[in-house]
Structures are given as C-alpha cells and as structure tokens.
Amino acid sequence: SGGPSGENTSDSDTETSSSGGGAEASASANVGVVYATGGLGDGSFNDQAQQGVQQAAEDFDVESRKVQPQQPSDFENLQRQFAQETDPNYDLVSCVGFLQGDPLAKVAPEYPEQSFQIVDAVPMRDTDGDDEGDEQFDNVGSYVFAEEEGSFLVGRLAGLLSTRSFSAGGGSTASDSTNLGFVGGRESDLIATFEAGFVSGVKSASDDLDVQTAYTGSFNDPAAGKEAALQMYNSGADIVYHASGNTGTGVFQAAQEEGRFAIGVDRDQSVTKSSYADVILASMVKRVDTAVYSAIEATVNGSFEGGATTSLGLADDGVGITYGQELGAEISAEVKSEVDTAAQSIIDGSVDVPTDPTNV
C-alpha cells in the first residue's frame, strides 16, 4: 500500500487496538515487547509471540510497542528503555526468548516497580554469594514450556507413520525405511530438549528407528535448513522435524522437493507457511501466544504476579500437537489415538520425557 499523504490515514503499523486510533489515551494497559533476535517474520517463535499480543490487543483495550533487537547485547538497553519510559508508562514489558534472561536479571532489580514477563527463561538473583541464582525477582513473571513433551508427541507420530506406508498431499513414506530427521537451529540446551523429546517419541514407536540430527547454527538460515533436510531425505528419512525458527522454511521446501514430510514447530505451520501445507504433517505448537496473552490479561485485570514461574506443559495446553490443515485428515484415527494415548501417559506422569538428547 502507498504511504499516507497529508493527514489521511491507512492501516496501522504499531499494534493499536481494534477500537481505533483514538484509543491512545484511554488504553487499559500499555505493553512493551522485546522480541528475540531472529526478528518477526520467522513464521514460528517470534510470530507466535506477536500473535498473543495481537489477540490481547483485540480482546482488551491494549496499546503496545515493540522492538526487534539486532543482537543480544541490545536486550539490556531496550529492556531498560521500556522500564524508564514514562510517556506512556508501560504496565508490562514482555521479553521473548531465553537470551533475555541474563540481561533481565540485571534490569529487573533496578526497576522494582516495573512488571516484566519473560518467555523461556527464569532469571534469578544470587542471595548466598555463590554466583548462582537462587531467588526469582518479584517483578518478573517467567514462562517456560515443556518442549520435550510436545516434541515427544510429534516424534511418536513420525515414528508411527514412518513404519507404515503413508501417502498424502505432496509426500509419502516408505514402510521399510527406519529413518527420521531432526534439524535444530543454534545449538543450545533449549533446542536440545526438542531433540530429546522427538527422539524419545520416535523410539517409543519403534526401537528400530534412527534419527539423523543436524544443527544449522542459526535460527534464520533457510538455505542451510533446506540442505540439511535434503541430506536427510536422501539418506532415507521419511519425516523431518525442525526446531529452528525460520531455518525450518528450508526444511519444508526440501520436503516438498523430495516428496516427503516435515513437522513444524511453535505454531501451526501448515497455516503460517501455507504454501507447504501439503507436506506438513503436524506442528509441535508451543503456546508462546498464550503465555504472552495471559500475562497481558493478568496485567489488565491487575492480577499480574511476579516472582513465579509458569510452567506450561501438555497438561496445561502450553505445548501440544496440531495436525496439518491439509494432511491432518489423512492421518488414520488409529495413529492419532496412539498419539493421544501417549499424551495421556505423559499428563498422568506414567511417561517421563527426557530433556537431554544424550539421555534418550
């Protein structure tokens, strides 16, 4: 769309509430969001967080401002800027991504009156001088997810389908193949939990199955994701699961080119990357949007509480499996019910999913 001319207006860039431009003064809450460095447009993590902000803005009269840091060293400064700002005064500063944990541990105690939310990390203060954190900050609400649980489910799905002859949309599996793939972004403990969950899910379907893994070193390198996945498909993988942000776009492409399947992450990627819906079997959704939404909701209601960690697992609907828009219907009820059973066992605690791939 063209730019504005004179005073006339067009659609909004800042995420204003749906009630229109005049709402500024009357907003029920002002929210600042500091995104992770991959930036918006990744079709997964950051976009999912933004989804929560937008939903909240729609449901409550919320004004929000966002920043997209270019490098981790910017986090601290930007968090501080939000905390300091008085025009408007931000009721909540949402920090998205585990890398913001350490900066927030410095900023949060400086602004005890400011409420913060952080996703994927639990910043702590060191009270006994051993240089290890042991107490959370009163003004920080932490939200973490049991990624391994969701990943277990998609792993199980992948394992079940791989041992069958399954063909739908743009792909097919070979029943005699014993091979699956996992593509990670930058190596870190967090992504390792995805890998661990996936691998153990696969193994739960059949012990004969192998998982090839590769890390591209980046959450924003689709070309590398594509090559890694191609490599896997060519060495027999039927299905590749990725936990690599925008790098995963390349995984989907590889699946499409090779006529195999992929599994998305964070959001229902058969929707956000709809051009690949014909190869996306399912997605491991991680409800970052719920985390953000509920923090904003609590802020609007005046019930936001810091000093606590909200752990979102399968039982809390914080993670889960969503079948692809196009392919979901093609997956047999039998397979789905096996996945459901596994979910139930995790929820009732009879299955404990590892978080470290070396322990699988």
Next chain:
Amino acid sequence: MSWRDRVERLLARLVAASATERLAISLAALFSSILVGTLLVLVAGRMTACSSAAFVLTHPTPFGVPRLFAVGFCYDPIAVYDRLFLGALGDPFSAGWSPRNAQMAVTLRETTVLIFTGLSVAVAFRAGVFNIGTQGQLVVGGFATALTVLAAAPAVSGFVGTLTLIPLGLLAGAVGGGFYGAIPGALKAYADANEVITTIMLNFVATGVVGYLVLNQFKDPTSAATQTRALPSYADFPAVVFDPRSNFSLIALAFGISLIVAVYYLLAHTSFGYDLRTSGLQPEAAEYGGVDAARTVVASFALSGALGGLGGALYVLMILGNYQTGVPAYGFDGITVSILAGNNPVGVGFAALLFGVLKSGTTVVDFATDVPPQLVGVLRGLIILFVAMPEFFRLLGGRMDRVQRRARRLGSTAATDGGEQADDGGDRNE
C-alpha cells in the same frame, strides 16, 4: 631547540592544510551521509503504512497563501536524528539532565570499546595492511580474558582481586587477540596470502571455534544462553562517577585515552613506529631503509590484534561480566572509526565518540521511533563511502587542480591518508 620553537612547529603542523582538510572531509562526509540518510528515511516513510503521518513536508502559508502541497511521511527524519544524537546523550536540553545519565553511560562505554577497535584498525592501516579481522581478534581476546579471569579468580578476592584480575584479564585479552592477529600477519608475510580475505575468514573461524568451546567446554550450566560462568563481581571494572549498574567505568575510558596517546607516541616518536609507517606508505623504501618487511607486517598485525583483543577484554570485564556468544560488531565499526579518523590515533578518539553516539542512539531510535534501526548501519556505510572520495568534496569545493592531484597520486596528502595507505596495502595484497 627552544620550547617556543617546538610549540610553533606544533601549531604549524596543526594548521597544516592537510590536517584541516582531513577534518573538513570527515565532517563533510558525516553531513552528506546524514543528508542521504534523511532522503532514505523519507522514501521509506512513503513506502510503509501508518495511521498518521509522523512528518509532513509542506511550506508556510503566510497571508493566506494557498497550500500547494503537503506530503506526509510515516517516519520523521528530524525525530530520527534528534533521538540518534540527543537521545544518545540522554537529552542534554531537557530539564534535570545530568551528564551521568544512563544513556550517556551507554554512549561512553560503546565509545570506550570502539577506541580499541578503532586503534586496532588504524595501526594496521598505518602499516599498510588491512585488518578486517579486528572482530575475530576481539572475540578471541574476550574469550581469553573470560577464561583467564575465571581460572585465576578463586586465588584472589576483594580489592586485591580487582587489582590483580583486571590487569590479568586485559593482558590475557591482549595476548589472545595479539596471537590471533599474528596469524594473518604471518600468512601475509611468509605465504603472501591476501590479508583482507584471510582476516574475514578468520572472523568466521573465531566465532565458530569460540562458540564451540563455550558451548561444549566452558558453558555456564545454570544458563540457557551460550555463555561462560559469570566472572566474580570483584573482576568488574570499578565504576567511577557513573552508576555501577551502567556497565561503564571511567577508568576504562581513561585507559582507552591513554592508549591513544601511547599509540600516537609509538607511531610518531619511536623507531618501531617509523618502521611501521614507512612500510605502510612505501614498502620498497622501507625495505631499502632496513625495515624487515615480514617482521613488521607480523608485528603490526600482532599489535593490531592485541588492541582488538583489549577491546574484547573490556567488553567482557566492563560490559558483560562473562563471555557470551553473539558479540556485537565492534570490529567492523572499528574499520569505520579508523577510516573516518584518517587512521590517526587522535582522530580515532573523536570518531569513536561519534560512533559511540551512533551505536547508543540506535537503540534509542529503535525504541522511540518506528524507523528501523538498521538505518544506522546504512549511515555507517555511507560515511565510509564519502570519506573514500575526497575528490567529490574537492570538486564541490571547486578547488581541484593538477598539483594536488599529482601530489595525491604519489601517495601524499594527509587528507587521503587512509585511502593512499590503503592503496599501498591493496596493491601488495594480491
């Protein structure tokens, strides 16, 4: 020789056409970049969409003159530069401004690191070699600092700890960066490998290998981030005047300034500096004058790397308090700083301040306006582009004549110092 003579001579040198020209060109480059940046902001402001125009370009309408045009833009260039420059200083014109404000601390701490990377690049340039690898040297230096301090920390504590760990950390950074810098130096001196390429490649290698080491060998088990354990608080640069939480220490800045003086002295008043400048300006003449070309290349690369490594040490000791992957591009900014400064150590001080303002202002712009902060990256490139073509400004100034050009061709005027020395470097690279 009397003091008066000396002072007079110093003054004469200061007002020498070349030095003023140098300054004029730097300022003109800055100004032109801002101008082009403004255009860019306006164009971008037409390409995006917004609810209300942030900036309206129109004309005054006195005496009922009809309004002929009014063009609205989503981005306000004036606000951008206001935030970029004034915001970085913490709004000096607002009430209750204190020079000790937090944003000023950010500006000064960025300046401090940039002094080191700027000096690093400048030393190499003066020796006629391109060190694009300051970034990698900074990474290696910072990592070496973190490891050394972590290893030594248990042995000391308290004030004694501060007194020993900081110098130790700085030394480790300098040594680490110096060794890493010596690699492309040796490759150039003994294998004729183009240092522009090797240093760029070594940047990738440094990031990769250090990243691997941090992740697999030295990772802080309590953190999700890829980083080492935190250094003890007594290894932190003591804050003076400024808030201790601001991650800025005047002592570090003073250290940077003293290094400016030291590098200046080294270049202007020592035999090594003479060797270095000679081989930078005219390698054949240097060889003739008994300068060991290979050794000078390695030595200047090592020195350059050590300065970059010190930058990394400061980043770790003063700013982060540990080593974390994802180090900001101080090394690349150092190139800009040095080129803008004409590779003059004193100029590096001022250019570092300018870029400190730009870097600190970037986050303010990011926060306060909708203009993408990558604008500052574009400005950085534009500044280099304009500095690279003094001829452009000479043309504008209408002072182009043959004598000057001939002089320049022979590698002369200080105004094109950077360019000409670079030229030499370039010629000998391949």
Next chain:
Amino acid sequence: MSDARADGSPLADRFSKRTGITVAVGVLFVLLAGARLAFPDTIAGDLFAIVTDRTTLGAALRFAVPITLAALGGIFAEKSGVINIGLEGLLIISAFTAVYATDTIAGEGAATQAELWLGLLVGVVASTLLAGLFAVVCIEFRADQIIAGLAVWLIALGLAPFASQVVYDGPNTASVTTPATVTIPVLAEIPFFGALFDASPFVYLMFIAVGLSWYVLNRTAFGRHVRAAGENPKALDTAGVSVSRVRYAAVLLSGVLSGAGGGALALSIGQFTGNGATMVNGKGFIAIVTYLFGNYNPVGAFLSALLFAGLDALQFSLQTVGTGLPSSLVRVIPFVTVILVLALVGRTQIPEAAGDHYESGED
C-alpha cells in the same frame, strides 16, 4: 630484457602450486576410496560415500551458484583494473530486491515462474545500480577501491534489512515461489553426474554465465579491452579506447552477474533473511577467493567455487551421518580451507594496474 628472463614463465611456479593442490585433492580422494573399501565404517569411509553421493554434488552445485556468479563479476571488474571487494554487498542488495520484486509483482497469489524471473531481473537491476555507484565513486571520484568496496558492502548490509523492516516489519521477507527443478530425462538418471541434469534453473544459468564469461573475456574485443585496461591502461588509452568506459562496463557487468547470483540465492529459497550477516553470509568474499584461486579464469573460478560449495555441502552430510564431529566445528571447515588454500596459492597473478586510478593524459 635479457635472454635469461625469456625462458622463465612468470606463471610457472604459481601454476605448479595450483597443480599441487589439485593433485593433493586427487590423492586425498583416492585415499578415501581406499579407506572406504578397507574400513567401510570409519569416518574416512563415510566421507568417501558422502563425496561420491549425488546429493552432495547437487548441493554443491546449488551452493556454488551465488559464489560463482559473484566471482565472474569480480573477474570482470578486477581484470579491468577495479578491485571490487563489495561483491558481498551486491549479492545482499539483489537478494533482497529480487524477493521483494517477485512478491510485489505477484501481488496476492503465489508468484508464477515468469514473475519469479522478472523478480530476478529487478534484483539484477538493483545490484547493477549499486555497482554503478561504486564505479562512479572509484572511476570518477578516484576513491580508494578497497575502501569504497567496503562501503558498498556495509551500505547493502544496512540497507537490505532496513528495507525489509520497512516493507515486512521484520528482517525477513515474506516467502515467494521457488523455481521449479529442471530435469533432463535419461541424463538425470546417471548415477553421480545425474545431479547435473536434475537441477534448479539457476544452476543452468550459472553454467551459461561461466561459458559466456569465458567467451567474452577471451574471444571478444571487449574482453581484450577489459584485460588491457587492467594490465596497462595506458596501452589501451593510446590505442584509442576509453579506459574509463571499459572499466565502467566491467564494473556494471560485475553488478549484473552478482545481481543474478544474489537473486538466485534468495529466490531458490524463496525468502530473504536479513539479520546478522544476512543470508549472504560471506559468499561474496568467498567468491573473491575462488577467482583468485581460479587465476581469474571463469572456468577455474567455477571449479574452485564448486570445491568450496562442496565443503559447505559436506558439513551437513558429516552431521547427519553422525561422525561425531561437533557441528559447530564442522561449519568452520570451509573458512579454514579458504585460508589454507590462500596460504598455499599465495600471491596471485593480479592484473598489473588493478587498484590504480587511471586518468587519460597523465604521465
């Protein structure tokens, strides 16, 4: 010039170094093959399997496209006497513009293949414009080429993500259509080399560009003028050919070729990603190394680009095969190789006048 000099080819020792490296690669290959036979389950054995896998060749070809095209551009510029160290910037700018243009042209729906090629063309135009700016700065305003090249890189490094942020509200653009693979029947079935005939159209574009570049440089008058402008501009000038015009043409050509490279890079993945070093991530600099290693010969540049691209492709195979090598170290292999190769090749036969200004009528 004495007789003593006449018998020594100045290229002799350099060629021998190149030959040495080539032979070394060959020997390594044979050793790997041996290892594969003798110890099929070792890393060395795996390596051989990977190297001879058509997937690896396919990946290497894809990776080689932007590097080769930029290298061809670099050859033209440097042969004409203008060292274009800003290839990286040209790749970045066209990568973004090509995707943006394709997206814009396509409007709401998915882009057609024709629209995609149109987008590539726009990317080429953008890169050529930037190269034109570089040319004006270097030729008209006598800027130092290295510094101006760095400036081109830094400008593009800021501008592309800036524009993406403006248009897409993030450093990444939207996703657009990717080119359909062109498969040549029968030929594509050949075991290893089949990868050559079952590839993205950009791979064929690269082959055409390599051939054409070689032809233009070595068989046409323009190519001759380009070489003369780089070796002895005064000779060209006194022969009545404008050195500036030849250099402008060569630098613009480097913009066109790099533009095709950058566009191909982004369009083959359908998206421009712009944080950090952007998706180009050093390919422009590797391109410089490849043409130095290829001794300014388009075919040589292509082959060395294929070598580096192969290394890049290898790193994923090494990871997925599960060699146990840490992935973050494996990723460093191509960069280390560049350094080693450069150290071994050493001084290359750079055109005599490269890096120098030339002004007609001067001594």
Next chain:
Amino acid sequence: MADAVRLDGITKRFPGVVANDDVTLEVERGSVHALLGENGAGKTTLMNVLYGLYQPEEGRVVVDGEEQSFESPGDAIDAGVGMIHQHFMLVDTMTVAENITLGNEPRKWGWLAVDREQARREVRELSERYGFAVEPDARIETVSVGVQQRVEILKALYRGADVLILDEPTAVLTPQEVEELLAVFEELTAAGKTVIFITHKLGEAMEAADEITVLRDGKNVGSVSADDTDREALAELMVGREVLMETDARPSDPGDETLCVDGLTVEDSRGVTVVDGVSFGVRAGEVFGIAGVDGNGQSELVEAITGLREPTAGRVDFEGRDVADWSRIDHIEAGMAYIPEDRQERGLVMDFDLVENGLLGSQHASAFAAGGRIDWDRARDHAEAVVEEYDVRPPDPDARSVSLSGGNQQKFIVGREFERDPSLLVATHPTRGVDIGSTEFINDRLLDLRNAGGAVLLVSSKLDEVQMLSDRLAVMHGGELMAVVDPDDVTEEELGLLMAGEEPSRSLSSLRLAGEES
C-alpha cells in the same frame, strides 16, 4: 607538397611550467626528423600534443595539410599519426598480435568475436613487408626490448600511421640494436612514411635525421638540416652555453679490497636466475664501474650486494666478512651506503618530509634513536645539514619529498648516503634524469669519496659517464660479467659489442686489466 606535419605556435602550460612556449615545427613528408633538447625541455609534451594526449592552450596542429583538433589519441590515429612512447605501451600478458590489433581488432560473426586468424595473418604480412621478424603469437613479456619496440612500430603502422613519432627510442637499446632501428627508419621513409624521433644523443640525430629541431625551455631554438650542422653547434643550441664536463682526473690510488664478490648467483622475484656466478672486487680508493643495458641483472646484483635480496649462491665479502646472508639493516650499519636506481620508489618515502627521510636507514642508529625513541631534534639538524651541504632546493627540511624536483630529490639521497661516511658506496644510475648541473655535482662527490679512500661501485647505462668516472670497468650481459676492462683503453664500439654479449674483434685478453681474474 604539403608538410606531413605542421605545428604552429603551440603553447602548453602545466601548473607552474610552460612546457611548450609558442613552438612551431614543420616536418616534411618522407623525412626523418629529430627532436633534441635537455631533460624537461618539452619534447615529450610537444609530441603528446601532436598525438592528441594533450590539448594545447594555443596553436594549431596541421596534419597532411588539414588543420586538426585532436581530442584524444584516437583522433590522431584516425588522422594517420602514431606514437611510440618512451615507456612502451604494451600489455605484457598479451601476445604480439593481440597488442598490435588492440583497439582495432578484426571481427567476425558480426562483432561477436575477434577474428584471431585474420589478426595473426595481417600482423605477419605487415611485419614481413617492413622486414621485421616478429612472431605474432609470442607473449610480450617473453620477447626482448628490441622486439617490443618493433611491436610498437607495427602497432602504429597497423593503424595506418603515416607519421610515426618515437620518444627516445634508442635509450634502451644496445648500440647494435640502435643501428638496426635506424635501418628501419630508412625502410619506413622509403615506404613514404614520416618519422619524428626524440633523442638526447647528438650522434644519432646527425646520423639518422634529415632535419633536426632543438627545444630549450619549451621553445624551439632552431630547426636545422642535419647536413648543415655539427655536434658542437647542436650542443650549444641545446644547453644555451658551451658545455665542458670537467672531472677530477686524478689517478686512483687503490688500497685493499673493500668488497669482494665471488661466484654470486641471484634469482629475480620470479625465480629466474638473472645473475650467474659473478665475481669481482672493489678496492678502497677506486671507482669500479659496471656498464650494461638495463635488465641484464645489474639491479639484482646490486640488491644482493646491498642486502635487499638473498643470493642463491656465492659470497659477498665486505671488509673481510661474508655479508651475503646479513639483513639489510646490518649492511647499512656495517657502513655500506647505497644510492638506489629508483629514488621515488626506494630512495625516499615520498610522503615524508626531509627530516623524516633523512632518517631512512638510520631510524635504529644510536645517533638518532637511543632506546627506540627517535630524537627528532637531531634528525632535524641532520636533514638541515644535508640540505645545506648538498644544495637541495628548496632548502626547507619540512618540505615533503614529493614537492621536490627529481634532481633535488636525488641530491638529498646522495647527501644522506654520503653523510653515513661509508667505506663502500653503491650507486646505481646516480645521475639518471638529473640535469647537467646536478649531474656534475653528483659525479664530483663520487670522486671526492674515492679520493678520500672510499670504495665506489658505480652501475650505469650511460656509457660516457661510467667510462669517464671508473678506474676499472666491467660490462654486464645476460647475468654475467663479460669483461673487466680499463676504461681509458676501450672504445665505445667495443663496449657496445660487449653490452650486446658479443666479443669485440680485439681479443678480450688484451682489453682485460692485468691481474684480473674474472
């Protein structure tokens, strides 16, 4: 019949210099015309005007009766004017045929390709027509200077030049090659071409030219027919006064060998052996001269002696110690001074002022830099002393080298090197490009040093000069010393033969000095 070329009242100014001042020149078709004049007289500038490289401020250029205003050499070429520059304008990496057809390539397939067959054929034909034996496919970097010059001439002819301008074509040739070139002139004029050539050598002008024009200070001071003049008259025209080069003719009184070179073998940067087992000695109190055409290994020999290049074999004994693998700085500190052949590349840092340049080579010497710190006051005193004593103009130690004229740059280097109080001075072409006054000055200093008991190794391609200054004279060719002769007992022709690598008719042994082993 109209003149082939008529230059009418040409004035060309450069900042601060009037290079050509109202010069008029007429050249008859089918004749050979010589241009004479001292360094800087404006000869090259005038010819560059005729060739369209420079546009004159005033005056007319008439070629073949038609007034021309050349914007570029291209226009001049179209009008049939070709020029062969002092420094050849050839692309070393291309072949002879490629160079000759550069900018004028025959095409095929409608401009798509160069017709290389046709190019080769045309070049061969052309070369045969004028009796030049050049191989079209040879690469320029592999052929001799004489051949390169012919390629230049062919290049001009290929473009249809009727008027050929040659700038100092004989400066780089052996006497024999000079003869061949002058024969080529006759071929050319016989084919109706017109030749204009610039030279410093009166003999050549007298021999080859039909008419001679002398420039001085940018003015035409006379055009004469070669038959109506003599050397003395020309010399006086050139210099504006009578020239008498007086040198100290005192015989030398040599002492012990200061420098002894034995079996020295050196490779150039491309790894080609260019000095092949050279042996000689230089004694205290003598000037040992080495003559030869440039590029026969003299540069590498000198670099090996002065420590700038490592020899592959052989010894260099300096005052009894083998210095072959010493570093350059050790050579300087041991008392070896060196006036390099390229003053702007090596001898001076052009961007430094004279104070800084005075320190070049002494930057680590205890006299100037105790403990690594440079004493700039002393450096300044030193530079001031050199400037004063060696009459460097302007006498300003703060002047940057680049602002000095070539002659003054050379004087400063000479002064700096002499101030080292060396026991051996190596001087390479010390007076190249230097005017008569300064030449005299420099030569006198060389002899002063000799007389004071210093050893001097003098390398020069100016035959008259080395012959006059040397106590013993060696001729270098193809990396070897052809002979060591007594300069007073050898003719210029014999030297020329030696320089060309041939044995003179007089047996070498009779030329050799008694007691020489080389």
